[in-house]
Amino acid sequence: MGNDAYLKVSGLHFAYGQRQVLSGIDLKIRRGDITGLVGPNGAGKSTLLRLITGTLQPQRGATSVDGRMIADLKPLERARLIALVPQNPTVPPGFTCLETVLLARNPHLRFLQWEGPRDLEVSRQAMEMTDTWEFAPRLLQRLSGGERQRVFIARALAQEPSILLLDEPTAHLDIAYQTAIMEMMERVRERTGVTMLVAMHDLTLAAHYCRRIAVLHQARIVAEGAPDEVLTSERVSAVYGTPVSISAHPVDGTPVVLPVRRKPPG
């Protein structure tokens, strides 16, 4: 195990029509790590995640998990390996939370097979890990945004993936929910050892919870490493185009990114 790359992205190139979104992306993620993927809006974080799951095809480059190229895998095999919690997941009408989570068991079921006790057990554990088991019989559409988000994470977990990708899971959530989600992810990592790559917009939150940070800027990974190495004020100001000041978190010393007013008051 050690420092071997478990999820390896090499030389990924992707363009939407004429627009080059990603160019020469190299990323190595260790097994069991939580890595935060940060960058300005529209930098291509979502695109990168979708390329890793295999739903988008890159023009050049490849992704591999534990040495296996994901492009060589069949969709069902990929689904057993990699799970993604999208930014705005669809809320299918009329589905209860448990039914939503059970959908994720599809990669483990044969064509005409019905869900069995094991599937129910996996789903239950996933929901308990995310504190959503009490919502099981309730309709998904009736929950609040934060509660729904947890159900979607439970769904991704029910896939029993080795790699869990999350696309801005804390967007639009208040601080309580944000911390709840991040705490939950830590818990999940401890209990299941799943490798996580989380696209985030909140640099401080990312620095506080993620072991490693990768910065995506202008189609490239411009930095990757421990949060205090990567998130320097020069780098953050350059990448985001706005002046910032970096402090140390009083509890664990991880970088706290603070905005800087252009003109001080008075």
Added chain:
Amino acid sequence: MSRGRSTLSVFAAVGIVLLVVLGCTAPPTPTRTPTPVPTGTPALPASPTPAPTLKPGETPKPTSTPTSVPTWPSGPRPTATPGGPTPTATPTPSFRPATPTPTPGGTRTPLGSPTPAPPPIVTDSNGNTVTFLKAPRRIVALDSAAVEILYAIGAGDRLVGTHDFASYPPEVSDVPKVGDSFNLNVEKVAELEPDLLYTMFDMQNPQLEALGIPVLYLKSPTTVEAIPERIRMWGRITGEVEAAEGLAGMMEASFAELEERLASVERGPRVFHDLGDFWTTGPDTFQGDMYRLLKAENIAYDVSGWAQFSAEVLVERDPEVVIATFGAATVYGDNPALAGLSAVKNDRVYSLDVDLTTLISVEGPRIVHGLEELARLLYPELFP
């Protein structure tokens, strides 16, 4: 908020402008008052056959004066009356004996001098009276029956336009086609400059009124005996009174002959008239009336107008003869449910070809042949 209000006011303004524009350009409401007969010398119908001149003392022959009251044929009348605001119970045109208009000065036409024929008055199916001051010379007829009648009474040369599906007599192929009652090529009609347009549907076409073309709307007759009356009407309108009378008389004679030959028949066979897909006609339709005349028992006796007949009732009432219009007969050999019908077992399912279908569908002079053909099918022993 203010944006919403201004949108509303824009819509209101546009709406008002549209209403004003439409109101100004609306065509004048059609006047349906009867064309007044001018006082003074009544206009003589310009017809090739002059009104019979009377020598003093001679009584006018009843058959050739337009003032004779028509004799209604005897026989049971169908009970169903078609709707319509006509003052008469049947849609056939009614004749009122035309009273001579008093000339100014109060002088009466002296006895013995020739009575100029008064203009024919026809009541259309909307209850309006139409007076023909002059016999029309350029007729557009949107109905095959009218076309055939016109040709038969020698007024075919007056036909300047007809509908797309007119096919008889052969000369009609040279007559310009102008569409049909509901898809009328008004431009073409205008180009033909007709002085009468005849239709059997209530078209309500304001464009024709705007063009000043008189429209005669008469529903097609629902009884066989109404056809000779219709022929006489056309005779009066066009002035071909003698020819019309001759033709009508011939037809009535044929009907009488038919009745005679059928005198021995008490009850004719049970018959089902299939228009396709079990659509059939009730006794209050023209075809239904034909069967009445032929003393055949139409098994769709409780149908009013046209309806799709239930296959169950068809099997239950077991027709002895099936008359199927073109294309409708194949199902009788095909559907096992119908194999038990008397008509099928005795091989009396008759499929009418296109020509024969027309013969029994067009309410014109050829209906006589149609009736003969039907009689031949219904009573093969009596009409070999």
Added chain:
Amino acid sequence: MGILTWRRDAGAPGGEAAVRTVAFAYPWRRLVVGALVVVLVGLLAAGVGSVRIPPVALGKILASRLPWVNIDASWPASWDTILWNIRLPRVVLAGLVGLALAVSGATYQGLFRNPLADPYLIGVAAGAGLGATVVLVTPALHFVSGVNMLPIAAFLGALLAVTAAYGVARRGGGLPLTTLILAGVAVAAMASAVTSLLMIRSNPDVRPLLSWLLGGFGRGQWRDVLVVLPYIVLGFLLMMAYGRTLNLLQLEEEEAKQLGVNVERAKLLLIVVASLTTAAAVSVSGLIGFVGLIAPHAVRLLWGYDYRSLLPMSAVIGAGFLILADLVARTAVGSGELPVGIVTAFCGAPFFLYLLRRSRRM
């Protein structure tokens, strides 16, 4: 109320009955009960019609067909014909067509993620109408070498229309669904226009054509049942097999892909199967509306959204509904017949309005 059943744990701490165990139940019971109800409704419908046959005689006629039973025929032969060759084929046909339309409708609603979808969405109806019109206005084409061309022409017309819409909408390797719907609308409009043109320009009486277009089982025979049975049964089974896939397709296509679904293959297969099934149904019944739209919604109200239960129960409700609608169509007007499509519209439209109001409140 989906397929999952919840058992409450009586001895849960805290005094509350917590949901502790969950079990899966395949909806056998509702399916079997539903099927039985449909059979009963069918028998009832076979007992009623324009010609009054007393129930005792009915029982005797039915029993006499059993091979080991020997009853002296004390009823008129016409009753036997009416029951066996007119009513029963009609009832069975109505059940089959109702089944086909309802299941195809549910599939389309799931595929397009649109509750307003019905089986005629991408041009099946208009194409079938055009095919039928061509045959009905050309008497020479009615029978070719003894084979009734009407259902064949309707079937081919439907398939051609769907193929045209599919061909227009296909792009790259994928099939964008919105484009497919729009293409279907365009194809349907074109076909309808040509149909109307043929109707107006045709000299023969348009009434048989109109009554076909409005839908009816007046000319239903056992032969028609045999011809459409394989299509409808096969189609039904195939669509049922894709029940879980349809559940997954309720998510966006990318999410479904991430969960392992081969979305493009599923789309193509479901469209083909649903269209074939609908085309087969339409070819013998004409264009009957509302069944494919309303039946799935009724099922959702009663039994939930899981397609594995929605599809078979839609079949049950569709079959039962259409059998009853046909019953009304053939008995409402004395010795005449109403087109079934009118009856389904009369029932369907108010129900649809009710659904709309209910969904607003939800």
